[in-house]
Amino acid sequence: MGSEEMGDRVFQHRNSSNILNCPSSVMATTSISDNVAGMSICSESMFKPPNGIDPFYSSGWDPVISGDQSGNFGNSSMVLQNEFTNPNYPVLLENQTMGSSSHLVHFPSDSGLVGMVPKIPSFGSGSFSDIVSSFGHSNFPQNNGAGVQNAVKNVEDPQDHRQDSENGVLGASPNGKRKRKNVEVEKQKDQTGDTVELQKEYDEKKNVGSNSRGRQAVKEAKDNSSGAEASKENYIHVRAKRGQATNSHSLAERVRRERISERMRLLQELVPGCNKITGKAVMLDEIINYVQSLQQQVEFLSMKLATVNPELNVDIERLLSKDILHSRGSNATALGIGPGLNSSHPFQGLPQGTLNAFPGTAPPFHSLPQNLWNNELQNILQNGFDSSPSVGSLGPNGLSKMEL
Protein backbone atom coordinates (compact mmCIF):
# COMPACT_ATOMS: atom_id res chain seq x y z
CA MET A 1 0.00 0.00 0.00
CA GLY A 2 1.28 3.39 -0.89
CA SER A 3 1.00 4.93 2.53
CA GLU A 4 2.88 2.14 4.20
CA GLU A 5 5.64 2.35 1.69
CA MET A 6 5.97 6.00 2.24
CA GLY A 7 5.89 5.39 5.93
CA ASP A 8 8.73 2.94 5.65
CA ARG A 9 10.84 5.34 3.70
CA VAL A 10 10.27 8.04 6.24
CA PHE A 11 10.78 5.90 9.26
CA GLN A 12 14.14 4.52 8.42
CA HIS A 13 15.82 6.06 11.35
CA ARG A 14 17.31 3.86 14.00
CA ASN A 15 14.66 4.64 16.54
CA SER A 16 11.87 4.08 14.18
CA SER A 17 10.82 0.81 15.70
CA ASN A 18 8.03 2.21 17.76
CA ILE A 19 6.73 4.11 14.82
CA LEU A 20 6.94 1.18 12.49
CA ASN A 21 4.95 -0.71 15.01
CA CYS A 22 2.34 1.92 15.05
CA PRO A 23 0.54 1.04 11.89
CA SER A 24 0.06 -2.50 13.04
CA SER A 25 -0.85 -1.41 16.50
CA VAL A 26 -3.32 1.01 15.13
CA MET A 27 -4.90 -1.71 13.17
CA ALA A 28 -4.97 -3.92 16.17
CA THR A 29 -5.83 -1.72 19.04
CA THR A 30 -8.21 0.94 17.99
CA SER A 31 -11.84 0.24 17.93
CA ILE A 32 -12.46 2.30 14.88
CA SER A 33 -11.18 0.00 12.27
CA ASP A 34 -13.58 1.23 9.67
CA ASN A 35 -12.33 4.74 10.15
CA VAL A 36 -8.78 3.56 9.97
CA ALA A 37 -9.49 1.99 6.67
CA GLY A 38 -10.98 5.24 5.65
CA MET A 39 -7.84 7.00 6.83
CA SER A 40 -5.52 4.83 4.84
CA ILE A 41 -7.50 5.55 1.76
CA CYS A 42 -7.56 9.19 2.57
CA SER A 43 -3.82 9.29 3.05
CA GLU A 44 -3.38 8.58 -0.59
CA SER A 45 -5.21 11.70 -1.39
CA MET A 46 -2.61 13.69 0.44
CA PHE A 47 -0.98 14.99 -2.58
CA LYS A 48 -4.03 16.52 -4.06
CA PRO A 49 -3.81 20.21 -4.72
CA PRO A 50 -5.26 22.28 -1.93
CA ASN A 51 -8.95 22.75 -2.26
CA GLY A 52 -9.25 25.45 0.32
CA ILE A 53 -8.19 26.34 3.75
CA ASP A 54 -10.05 25.24 6.75
CA PRO A 55 -10.74 28.18 9.03
CA PHE A 56 -9.30 26.16 11.82
CA TYR A 57 -5.93 26.58 10.25
CA SER A 58 -6.07 30.30 10.44
CA SER A 59 -3.27 30.26 12.96
CA GLY A 60 -0.85 30.74 10.16
CA TRP A 61 0.10 27.30 8.99
CA ASP A 62 1.27 26.49 5.60
CA PRO A 63 -1.82 26.53 3.43
CA VAL A 64 -0.58 23.88 1.04
CA ILE A 65 -0.19 21.49 3.86
CA SER A 66 -3.41 22.27 5.56
CA GLY A 67 -5.34 22.19 2.39
CA ASP A 68 -4.28 18.69 1.59
CA GLN A 69 -6.60 17.18 4.01
CA SER A 70 -9.60 19.29 3.37
CA GLY A 71 -11.32 16.33 1.95
CA ASN A 72 -10.56 14.25 4.99
CA PHE A 73 -12.04 16.35 7.68
CA GLY A 74 -15.05 14.24 8.24
CA ASN A 75 -13.21 11.01 8.75
CA SER A 76 -10.50 12.50 10.86
CA SER A 77 -12.74 14.34 13.18
CA MET A 78 -14.83 11.29 13.77
CA VAL A 79 -11.76 9.26 14.51
CA LEU A 80 -10.40 11.74 16.89
CA GLN A 81 -13.60 12.32 18.67
CA ASN A 82 -13.56 8.71 19.53
CA GLU A 83 -10.09 9.03 20.83
CA PHE A 84 -10.70 12.00 23.00
CA THR A 85 -13.08 10.29 25.28
CA ASN A 86 -10.44 9.06 27.66
CA PRO A 87 -7.83 11.14 29.43
CA ASN A 88 -4.95 9.19 27.98
CA TYR A 89 -5.66 10.50 24.57
CA PRO A 90 -2.15 11.67 23.75
CA VAL A 91 -0.80 8.16 23.54
CA LEU A 92 -3.61 6.92 21.39
CA LEU A 93 -3.56 10.04 19.38
CA GLU A 94 0.05 9.57 18.62
CA ASN A 95 -0.44 6.00 17.60
CA GLN A 96 -3.33 6.94 15.47
CA THR A 97 -1.54 9.74 13.79
CA MET A 98 1.67 7.97 13.18
CA GLY A 99 -0.14 5.02 11.84
CA SER A 100 -2.35 6.74 9.38
CA SER A 101 -0.23 9.82 8.98
CA SER A 102 -3.03 11.84 7.68
CA HIS A 103 -4.67 13.07 10.80
CA LEU A 104 -6.49 16.17 11.70
CA VAL A 105 -7.30 17.33 15.13
CA HIS A 106 -10.50 19.14 14.90
CA PHE A 107 -11.02 20.56 18.35
CA PRO A 108 -10.73 24.29 18.43
CA SER A 109 -11.74 25.21 21.94
CA ASP A 110 -9.47 23.58 24.46
CA SER A 111 -6.14 25.33 24.70
CA GLY A 112 -4.19 22.24 25.57
CA LEU A 113 -5.66 20.34 22.67
CA VAL A 114 -5.11 23.13 20.26
CA GLY A 115 -1.45 22.92 21.02
CA MET A 116 -1.52 19.41 19.73
CA VAL A 117 -3.06 20.05 16.37
CA PRO A 118 -0.77 18.51 13.83
CA LYS A 119 0.08 19.65 10.43
CA ILE A 120 -0.58 17.29 7.63
CA PRO A 121 2.45 15.59 6.30
CA SER A 122 3.08 15.71 2.66
CA PHE A 123 6.21 13.78 2.34
CA GLY A 124 9.01 15.75 0.92
CA SER A 125 7.77 19.02 2.25
CA GLY A 126 8.31 20.40 5.63
CA SER A 127 5.38 19.56 7.74
CA PHE A 128 5.97 16.08 8.94
CA SER A 129 8.32 17.31 11.57
CA ASP A 130 5.66 19.77 12.54
CA ILE A 131 3.17 17.04 13.18
CA VAL A 132 5.70 15.32 15.24
CA SER A 133 6.81 18.43 17.00
CA SER A 134 3.30 19.31 17.89
CA PHE A 135 3.19 16.00 19.58
CA GLY A 136 6.53 16.57 21.13
CA HIS A 137 4.55 18.38 23.72
CA SER A 138 5.17 17.72 27.31
CA ASN A 139 1.72 16.28 27.21
CA PHE A 140 3.39 13.43 25.51
CA PRO A 141 5.14 10.39 26.93
CA GLN A 142 8.72 11.10 26.51
CA ASN A 143 10.03 7.88 25.13
CA ASN A 144 7.53 7.93 22.36
CA GLY A 145 8.31 11.49 21.67
CA ALA A 146 11.99 10.78 21.46
CA GLY A 147 11.40 8.05 18.96
CA VAL A 148 9.14 10.22 16.94
CA GLN A 149 11.58 13.05 17.07
CA ASN A 150 14.33 10.79 15.92
CA ALA A 151 12.32 9.63 13.00
CA VAL A 152 11.57 13.11 12.00
CA LYS A 153 15.11 14.21 12.20
CA ASN A 154 16.14 12.26 9.21
CA VAL A 155 13.42 13.57 7.06
CA GLU A 156 13.80 17.26 7.41
CA ASP A 157 16.12 19.88 8.57
CA PRO A 158 15.03 20.21 12.15
CA GLN A 159 15.82 23.81 12.65
CA ASP A 160 13.62 25.19 9.96
CA HIS A 161 10.66 23.24 11.00
CA ARG A 162 11.08 23.91 14.59
CA GLN A 163 10.70 27.52 13.76
CA ASP A 164 7.81 26.73 11.51
CA SER A 165 6.00 24.99 14.25
CA GLU A 166 6.71 27.86 16.54
CA ASN A 167 5.07 30.22 14.14
CA GLY A 168 2.27 27.84 13.61
CA VAL A 169 0.99 27.66 17.09
CA LEU A 170 1.30 31.29 17.90
CA GLY A 171 -2.39 31.60 17.93
CA ALA A 172 -2.69 28.64 20.23
CA SER A 173 -1.72 28.62 23.84
CA PRO A 174 1.64 30.22 24.49
CA ASN A 175 2.34 27.57 27.06
CA GLY A 176 2.01 24.94 24.46
CA LYS A 177 4.35 26.66 22.12
CA ARG A 178 7.04 27.22 24.64
CA LYS A 179 6.72 23.80 26.06
CA ARG A 180 6.98 22.20 22.69
CA LYS A 181 9.99 24.23 21.82
CA ASN A 182 11.69 23.31 25.06
CA VAL A 183 10.78 19.70 24.86
CA GLU A 184 11.93 19.40 21.28
CA VAL A 185 15.13 21.08 22.14
CA GLU A 186 15.69 18.96 25.18
CA LYS A 187 15.11 15.80 23.31
CA GLN A 188 17.13 16.63 20.29
CA LYS A 189 19.88 18.06 22.33
CA ASP A 190 22.15 15.12 22.11
CA GLN A 191 21.25 14.11 18.66
CA THR A 192 21.72 16.90 16.24
CA GLY A 193 24.78 18.99 16.30
CA ASP A 194 25.58 22.59 16.73
CA THR A 195 22.31 23.86 15.37
CA VAL A 196 20.48 22.33 18.24
CA GLU A 197 22.92 23.70 20.71
CA LEU A 198 22.47 27.13 19.31
CA GLN A 199 18.74 26.76 19.35
CA LYS A 200 18.80 25.55 22.88
CA GLU A 201 20.92 28.45 23.90
CA TYR A 202 18.53 30.75 22.14
CA ASP A 203 15.60 29.09 23.83
CA GLU A 204 17.23 29.23 27.19
CA LYS A 205 17.87 32.88 26.82
CA LYS A 206 14.33 33.47 25.74
CA ASN A 207 12.96 31.49 28.57
CA VAL A 208 14.79 33.42 31.17
CA GLY A 209 12.27 36.05 30.50
CA SER A 210 9.38 33.71 30.01
CA ASN A 211 6.85 32.75 32.55
CA SER A 212 7.52 30.12 35.13
CA ARG A 213 5.21 27.62 33.57
CA GLY A 214 7.43 27.40 30.53
CA ARG A 215 10.40 26.59 32.66
CA GLN A 216 8.38 24.12 34.60
CA ALA A 217 7.48 22.41 31.41
CA VAL A 218 11.16 21.96 30.77
CA LYS A 219 11.51 20.48 34.19
CA GLU A 220 8.68 18.17 33.41
CA ALA A 221 10.22 16.99 30.21
CA LYS A 222 13.39 16.30 32.05
CA ASP A 223 11.61 14.48 34.81
CA ASN A 224 9.97 12.15 32.36
CA SER A 225 6.48 12.64 33.63
CA SER A 226 3.99 11.86 30.95
CA GLY A 227 0.59 12.89 29.81
CA ALA A 228 -1.86 11.34 32.14
CA GLU A 229 -2.49 14.79 33.51
CA ALA A 230 -5.38 17.01 32.73
CA SER A 231 -5.25 18.64 29.40
CA LYS A 232 -4.56 22.16 30.60
CA GLU A 233 -2.12 21.45 33.43
CA ASN A 234 0.88 20.21 31.53
CA TYR A 235 3.59 21.27 33.88
CA ILE A 236 4.92 20.76 37.35
CA HIS A 237 4.54 23.49 39.87
CA VAL A 238 7.80 24.61 41.30
CA ARG A 239 7.05 25.57 44.81
CA ALA A 240 8.82 28.62 46.14
CA LYS A 241 10.40 28.02 49.49
CA ARG A 242 9.70 30.18 52.47
CA GLY A 243 11.22 33.59 52.15
CA GLN A 244 11.98 33.31 48.44
CA ALA A 245 10.58 35.45 45.73
CA THR A 246 7.77 33.96 43.77
CA ASN A 247 8.28 36.01 40.71
CA SER A 248 8.26 33.91 37.60
CA HIS A 249 11.57 35.32 36.51
CA SER A 250 13.25 34.42 39.74
CA LEU A 251 11.83 30.93 39.62
CA ALA A 252 13.37 30.37 36.27
CA GLU A 253 16.58 31.91 37.46
CA ARG A 254 16.62 29.68 40.47
CA VAL A 255 16.22 26.56 38.40
CA ARG A 256 19.05 27.65 36.20
CA ARG A 257 21.23 28.47 39.15
CA GLU A 258 20.58 25.10 40.70
CA ARG A 259 21.60 23.37 37.53
CA ILE A 260 24.77 25.36 37.32
CA SER A 261 25.70 24.74 40.94
CA GLU A 262 25.09 21.06 40.46
CA ARG A 263 27.53 20.99 37.59
CA MET A 264 30.00 23.02 39.59
CA ARG A 265 29.84 20.46 42.37
CA LEU A 266 30.60 17.72 39.88
CA LEU A 267 33.56 19.66 38.63
CA GLN A 268 34.73 20.27 42.15
CA GLU A 269 35.01 16.54 42.67
CA LEU A 270 36.90 16.11 39.45
CA VAL A 271 39.47 18.80 40.00
CA PRO A 272 41.75 17.70 42.81
CA GLY A 273 42.21 20.02 45.73
CA CYS A 274 39.08 22.03 45.29
CA ASN A 275 37.11 20.82 48.24
CA LYS A 276 37.55 23.94 50.28
CA ILE A 277 36.82 26.37 47.55
CA THR A 278 33.48 28.06 47.65
CA GLY A 279 32.57 30.53 45.00
CA LYS A 280 32.12 30.32 41.33
CA ALA A 281 34.90 32.60 40.18
CA VAL A 282 37.68 30.92 42.11
CA MET A 283 36.34 27.54 41.12
CA LEU A 284 36.32 28.52 37.49
CA ASP A 285 39.89 29.69 37.77
CA GLU A 286 40.91 26.37 39.24
CA ILE A 287 39.10 24.49 36.52
CA ILE A 288 40.76 26.51 33.82
CA ASN A 289 44.18 25.96 35.34
CA TYR A 290 43.56 22.27 35.61
CA VAL A 291 42.42 21.91 32.02
CA GLN A 292 45.41 23.89 30.84
CA SER A 293 47.76 21.76 32.84
CA LEU A 294 46.25 18.56 31.50
CA GLN A 295 46.59 19.78 27.96
CA GLN A 296 50.19 20.75 28.60
CA GLN A 297 50.85 17.33 29.99
CA VAL A 298 49.48 15.75 26.85
CA GLU A 299 51.76 17.91 24.76
CA PHE A 300 54.77 17.11 26.88
CA LEU A 301 54.04 13.43 26.72
CA SER A 302 53.63 13.48 22.99
CA MET A 303 56.94 15.30 22.70
CA LYS A 304 58.63 12.60 24.70
CA LEU A 305 56.91 9.92 22.70
CA ALA A 306 58.23 11.51 19.56
CA THR A 307 61.79 11.10 20.74
CA VAL A 308 61.41 7.52 21.84
CA ASN A 309 62.04 4.80 19.33
CA PRO A 310 60.20 1.67 20.32
CA GLU A 311 60.91 -1.87 19.26
CA LEU A 312 59.09 -2.53 16.09
CA ASN A 313 57.68 -5.89 17.05
CA VAL A 314 55.64 -4.76 19.96
CA ASP A 315 52.56 -6.80 20.50
CA ILE A 316 49.49 -4.66 20.93
CA GLU A 317 47.84 -7.07 23.30
CA ARG A 318 50.73 -7.15 25.66
CA LEU A 319 51.10 -3.45 25.49
CA LEU A 320 47.46 -3.01 26.29
CA SER A 321 47.44 -5.29 29.27
CA LYS A 322 50.56 -3.67 30.56
CA ASP A 323 48.99 -0.32 30.02
CA ILE A 324 45.98 -1.07 32.09
CA LEU A 325 47.99 -2.71 34.78
CA HIS A 326 50.44 0.11 34.65
CA SER A 327 47.66 2.52 35.09
CA ARG A 328 46.69 0.76 38.26
CA GLY A 329 50.23 1.28 39.34
CA SER A 330 50.33 4.92 38.58
CA ASN A 331 47.10 5.44 40.46
CA ALA A 332 48.56 3.72 43.46
CA THR A 333 51.67 5.77 43.44
CA ALA A 334 49.58 8.82 43.19
CA LEU A 335 48.24 7.83 46.53
CA GLY A 336 51.37 6.44 48.05
CA ILE A 337 54.73 7.71 47.03
CA GLY A 338 54.09 11.37 46.69
CA PRO A 339 56.59 14.10 47.19
CA GLY A 340 59.73 12.34 46.06
CA LEU A 341 58.77 12.60 42.42
CA ASN A 342 57.81 16.21 42.43
CA SER A 343 61.13 17.87 42.62
CA SER A 344 62.37 17.07 39.18
CA HIS A 345 59.08 17.94 37.70
CA PRO A 346 58.27 20.92 35.53
CA PHE A 347 54.72 21.33 36.72
CA GLN A 348 55.36 22.59 40.14
CA GLY A 349 52.19 24.35 40.97
CA LEU A 350 49.88 21.43 40.53
CA PRO A 351 48.33 19.23 43.12
CA GLN A 352 50.06 16.00 43.81
CA GLY A 353 47.59 13.75 42.14
CA THR A 354 48.38 14.90 38.67
CA LEU A 355 52.07 15.13 39.25
CA ASN A 356 52.39 11.61 40.42
CA ALA A 357 50.53 10.33 37.46
CA PHE A 358 53.16 11.88 35.27
CA PRO A 359 56.54 10.44 36.06
CA GLY A 360 58.19 11.10 32.73
CA THR A 361 61.60 9.57 33.13
CA ALA A 362 61.07 8.83 36.78
CA PRO A 363 62.43 5.55 38.11
CA PRO A 364 60.13 2.57 38.41
CA PHE A 365 58.04 2.28 41.49
CA HIS A 366 58.96 -0.36 43.98
CA SER A 367 56.04 -0.22 46.23
CA LEU A 368 53.94 -3.28 46.81
CA PRO A 369 54.51 -6.99 47.15
CA GLN A 370 53.78 -9.50 44.49
CA ASN A 371 50.77 -11.21 45.97
CA LEU A 372 48.80 -8.04 45.55
CA TRP A 373 49.90 -8.05 41.96
CA ASN A 374 48.51 -11.56 41.61
CA ASN A 375 45.20 -10.47 42.98
CA GLU A 376 45.17 -7.55 40.64
CA LEU A 377 45.78 -9.77 37.65
CA GLN A 378 43.03 -12.15 38.64
CA ASN A 379 40.61 -9.34 39.18
CA ILE A 380 41.36 -7.85 35.86
CA LEU A 381 40.92 -11.10 34.10
CA GLN A 382 37.58 -11.55 35.75
CA ASN A 383 36.04 -8.17 35.79
CA GLY A 384 37.64 -6.22 33.07
CA PHE A 385 39.64 -3.65 34.97
CA ASP A 386 37.26 -3.01 37.76
CA SER A 387 39.48 -3.78 40.70
CA SER A 388 40.73 -1.57 43.46
CA PRO A 389 43.46 0.89 42.73
CA SER A 390 45.63 0.00 45.65
CA VAL A 391 47.97 -2.28 43.78
CA GLY A 392 51.32 -0.94 42.85
CA SER A 393 53.31 -1.52 39.77
CA LEU A 394 56.44 -3.54 40.25
CA GLY A 395 58.32 -1.88 37.48
CA PRO A 396 59.47 -3.62 34.36
CA ASN A 397 61.32 -6.39 36.14
CA GLY A 398 58.31 -7.45 38.08
CA LEU A 399 56.22 -7.29 34.99
CA SER A 400 58.49 -9.45 32.97
CA LYS A 401 58.04 -12.12 35.57
CA MET A 402 54.33 -11.70 35.62
CA GLU A 403 53.50 -11.57 32.02
CA LEU A 404 52.13 -14.74 30.55
Place this chain on the structure above:
Amino acid sequence: MKNPTTNPSSSMIRTRFAVRFLHAMKKLNKKTPAPSPYRRRFHTIRAAACASMACAVGPRKAWSRAILKKIRARTLHHYLINKSRNQQMMMIKRGNPRDEELAVGFGYGEEDDLRGLVPGGEGMGFCRLLSETAHYIKCLRAQVQVMTNVLDHYSST
Protein backbone atom coordinates in the same frame (compact mmCIF):
# COMPACT_ATOMS: atom_id res chain seq x y z
CA MET B 1 41.25 9.54 48.59
CA LYS B 2 40.67 6.96 45.97
CA ASN B 3 41.31 7.90 42.44
CA PRO B 4 37.92 8.71 40.99
CA THR B 5 38.74 7.48 37.52
CA THR B 6 38.60 3.83 38.35
CA ASN B 7 34.94 3.48 37.61
CA PRO B 8 33.86 1.33 34.65
CA SER B 9 33.00 4.12 32.27
CA SER B 10 36.37 5.82 32.45
CA SER B 11 38.20 2.52 32.15
CA MET B 12 36.15 1.84 29.04
CA ILE B 13 37.22 5.14 27.63
CA ARG B 14 40.76 4.43 28.59
CA THR B 15 40.76 1.07 26.87
CA ARG B 16 39.23 2.41 23.70
CA PHE B 17 41.64 5.28 23.63
CA ALA B 18 44.60 3.03 24.34
CA VAL B 19 43.74 0.71 21.47
CA ARG B 20 43.39 3.46 18.94
CA PHE B 21 46.40 5.34 20.14
CA LEU B 22 48.62 2.29 20.04
CA HIS B 23 47.52 1.45 16.54
CA ALA B 24 48.29 4.97 15.48
CA MET B 25 51.69 4.82 17.14
CA LYS B 26 52.47 1.57 15.43
CA LYS B 27 51.58 3.00 12.08
CA LEU B 28 53.56 6.10 12.77
CA ASN B 29 56.63 4.24 13.85
CA LYS B 30 56.55 2.18 10.74
CA LYS B 31 56.30 5.20 8.53
CA THR B 32 58.65 7.62 10.23
CA PRO B 33 60.92 5.98 12.78
CA ALA B 34 62.45 7.98 15.61
CA PRO B 35 65.65 9.40 14.10
CA SER B 36 63.59 11.37 11.61
CA PRO B 37 62.64 14.96 12.53
CA TYR B 38 61.16 15.11 15.98
CA ARG B 39 59.02 18.06 15.25
CA ARG B 40 57.01 16.30 12.63
CA ARG B 41 56.58 13.25 14.81
CA PHE B 42 55.54 15.41 17.68
CA HIS B 43 52.79 17.05 15.70
CA THR B 44 51.56 13.77 14.35
CA ILE B 45 51.54 12.17 17.75
CA ARG B 46 49.67 15.04 19.30
CA ALA B 47 47.10 14.98 16.53
CA ALA B 48 46.81 11.22 16.84
CA ALA B 49 46.24 11.51 20.57
CA CYS B 50 43.46 14.06 20.16
CA ALA B 51 41.89 12.17 17.30
CA SER B 52 41.91 8.82 19.03
CA MET B 53 40.47 10.40 22.15
CA ALA B 54 37.69 11.97 20.16
CA CYS B 55 36.99 8.74 18.32
CA ALA B 56 36.97 6.77 21.53
CA VAL B 57 34.42 9.10 23.02
CA GLY B 58 32.34 9.16 19.89
CA PRO B 59 29.95 11.81 18.70
CA ARG B 60 28.05 11.81 21.94
CA LYS B 61 29.73 14.85 23.35
CA ALA B 62 29.99 18.25 21.81
CA TRP B 63 33.71 18.59 22.35
CA SER B 64 34.51 15.32 20.63
CA ARG B 65 32.30 16.31 17.74
CA ALA B 66 34.16 19.57 17.47
CA ILE B 67 37.51 17.82 17.37
CA LEU B 68 36.35 15.35 14.76
CA LYS B 69 34.95 18.11 12.63
CA LYS B 70 38.18 20.01 12.83
CA ILE B 71 40.22 16.99 11.90
CA ARG B 72 38.03 16.08 8.99
CA ALA B 73 38.05 19.61 7.71
CA ARG B 74 41.79 19.66 8.03
CA THR B 75 42.33 16.42 6.18
CA LEU B 76 39.99 17.56 3.48
CA HIS B 77 41.88 20.80 3.46
CA HIS B 78 45.21 19.05 3.01
CA TYR B 79 43.82 16.78 0.38
CA LEU B 80 42.50 19.65 -1.64
CA ILE B 81 45.65 21.62 -1.23
CA ASN B 82 47.46 18.82 -2.91
CA LYS B 83 44.94 18.71 -5.70
CA SER B 84 44.20 22.29 -6.47
CA ARG B 85 44.73 25.47 -4.61
CA ASN B 86 42.66 28.55 -4.64
CA GLN B 87 38.93 28.28 -4.68
CA GLN B 88 38.39 25.11 -2.80
CA MET B 89 40.53 26.27 0.05
CA MET B 90 38.50 29.41 0.33
CA MET B 91 35.32 27.44 0.31
CA ILE B 92 36.45 25.21 3.07
CA LYS B 93 37.62 28.01 5.23
CA ARG B 94 34.36 29.81 4.84
CA GLY B 95 32.14 26.78 4.97
CA ASN B 96 33.25 25.57 8.36
CA PRO B 97 31.83 28.22 10.61
CA ARG B 98 33.43 27.91 13.95
CA ASP B 99 31.10 29.41 16.44
CA GLU B 100 33.33 32.16 17.66
CA GLU B 101 30.89 34.68 16.33
CA LEU B 102 28.05 33.00 18.11
CA ALA B 103 29.57 32.88 21.54
CA VAL B 104 27.13 33.95 24.17
CA GLY B 105 29.16 34.78 27.17
CA PHE B 106 27.67 36.15 30.30
CA GLY B 107 30.48 38.51 30.91
CA TYR B 108 32.76 36.50 33.13
CA GLY B 109 36.34 36.65 31.98
CA GLU B 110 37.05 33.12 33.15
CA GLU B 111 34.14 31.70 31.31
CA ASP B 112 35.45 32.88 28.00
CA ASP B 113 38.80 31.36 28.82
CA LEU B 114 37.10 28.09 29.53
CA ARG B 115 35.29 28.27 26.25
CA GLY B 116 38.59 28.75 24.51
CA LEU B 117 40.06 25.73 26.25
CA VAL B 118 37.33 23.21 25.74
CA PRO B 119 36.97 22.33 22.06
CA GLY B 120 33.62 23.26 20.70
CA GLY B 121 32.89 25.38 23.69
CA GLU B 122 32.06 28.49 21.80
CA GLY B 123 28.53 27.85 20.85
CA MET B 124 26.89 26.50 23.94
CA GLY B 125 25.40 27.84 27.10
CA PHE B 126 27.19 28.03 30.42
CA CYS B 127 25.40 25.08 31.92
CA ARG B 128 26.16 22.86 28.97
CA LEU B 129 29.72 24.13 28.96
CA LEU B 130 30.21 22.96 32.52
CA SER B 131 29.07 19.42 31.83
CA GLU B 132 31.17 19.26 28.70
CA THR B 133 34.14 20.46 30.73
CA ALA B 134 33.59 17.74 33.29
CA HIS B 135 33.60 15.03 30.68
CA TYR B 136 36.54 16.60 28.92
CA ILE B 137 38.55 16.63 32.11
CA LYS B 138 37.81 12.98 32.68
CA CYS B 139 38.94 12.07 29.20
CA LEU B 140 42.04 14.23 29.36
CA ARG B 141 43.04 12.52 32.56
CA ALA B 142 42.57 9.11 30.99
CA GLN B 143 44.60 10.26 28.02
CA VAL B 144 47.47 11.39 30.21
CA GLN B 145 47.48 8.11 32.08
CA VAL B 146 47.53 6.00 28.96
CA MET B 147 50.20 8.05 27.29
CA THR B 148 52.30 7.90 30.42
CA ASN B 149 52.06 4.15 30.47
CA VAL B 150 52.88 3.85 26.82
CA LEU B 151 55.89 6.07 27.32
CA ASP B 152 57.01 4.00 30.26
CA HIS B 153 56.69 0.86 28.28
CA TYR B 154 58.55 2.23 25.31
CA SER B 155 61.35 3.67 27.34
CA SER B 156 61.82 0.61 29.48
CA THR B 157 61.91 -2.10 26.84
